[in-house]
């Protein structure tokens with residue numbers, strides 16, 4: 001392939017990627033899944049470490065067990081959004097769409113990826129921003145997965161564990177001591193009627209500052 005069209009493909013993939021929260025039950029072929037995870041493992045890493053692991057879940061019962069602490073009800077949270085004065089209508093629209101779908105979007109495709117990274121106890125009490133490097137690196141991995149999945153015509157949904165969700169997942173999948181769990185990540189074929197919540201419109205011109213802010 002010519003270099004120019006390779007570059008185009010990369011930008012097209014970046015433009016095409018968006019969060020998918022409605023999936024088909026059609027399974028993701030193992031070879032495609034491996035390519036996507038391999039792309040994740042190619043991410044830049046702090047300390048040249050790449051100390052990352054994945055637990056991949058296909059069994060619906062096991063997925064339900066892992067998601068046991070994820071809240072189903074959207075009522076309380078949507079109540080918060082109604083009173084969230086600083087949010088734009090675009091932000092609110094995303095939350096109204098996303099909140100009721102949290103469990104469904106992570107279980108529907110029957111391909112739930114749980115990434116893990118190793119971090120010290122000081123992660124939540126950082127001395128400076130560099131203490132967060134293990135957390136930053138795993139998000140590079142996650143972005144690679146999101147883009148690779150998009151290039152494979154798949155979609156992804158992710159959720160950050162809140163409250164006791166992380167501890168529960170670490171215990172349930174028997175993660176070794178020292179590993180952390182940044183997000184649940186579902187990969188699958190988008191349902192034909194899967195919505196696409198619009199991104200906030202941002203003017204690049206207003207965000208780029210030359211020489212000084």
Ligand SMILES: Cc1cc2nc3c(=O)[nH]c(=O)nc-3n(C[C@H](O)[C@H](O)[C@H](O)COP(=O)(O)O)c2cc1C
Pocket residue numbers: 017018019020094098099102157158159160197199
């Ligand atoms: C750090 C981070 C946390 C997120 N947490 C959640 C979440 O808990 N639940 C969810 O449905 N989506 C979550 N998302 C997805 C965002 O809602 C989504 O990326 C955003 O609305 C922009 O939409 P787009 O991905 O379609 O561009 C998260 C994304 C990021 C980067």
